[in-house]
Amino acid sequence: MPTDNLPALEIEQADKLYHLIAYVFLSLTWFSYFIVFKNKQQNLSFNIIAAALIVFGIVVEVLQSTLTDYRTFDWWDILSNSAGTLIVYFIFKLNKTKLVKLRHQLNV
Template sequence: MLRKTIFLVSILYTVLLTAVSLVKINLNQGYIPSFGDKIFHTLAYVVFTLLWLGTFHFKLKMPFNKVLLTAALFSFCFGVIIELLQGWLTISRQGDVKDVIANTIGILFAVVLIWSIKKRLLKNNNTLLF
């Protein structure tokens, strides 16, 4: 089922992430740790990368190494574009290099996670994913 819906889920998540990134959100800062924003960025880009990795693999039938590289580059470029748009289009938000770093950590975490799953599956002679 995921193979059939992965592209739609990826698009919806991308639209949601774009909206959350460009709209002013009023949160009570007393309950959120100072590094909470960076944790959100990291987790959001882990999910973003995994979704697009699945889309590139299942819909475009790309080889494993190319899927990893394409998903990572696509996610990185998307994150940089969002940060630039925050600086150019919004008054309440500003682009931040630390956000790009947090996004990149999330992307790298997703790539390492998938790479290690792939390696473990191959070690066990099981090729369920790739």
């Protein structure tokens, strides 16, 4: 995605912050879905989601460097993507009992 229309931040390597934020929201979406609708094997689901999102970030990074001429491969992007996923992973793992109680309160 061209980044010309994104607000300019006075932070060096600001695109890494964008990657982190994007993967935090992507991870929040997936982990929330599995908490609410797929609670049977929660630990396994969390591990699979985290692994899948990290692999997805790597695949996207590789594909953008091979399929486009205006994007490049960057290990720091992969690290930022993975960090966003892992932040949400650990937040959900540390608050698992609270999230299960919330799920039961929602009666989903």
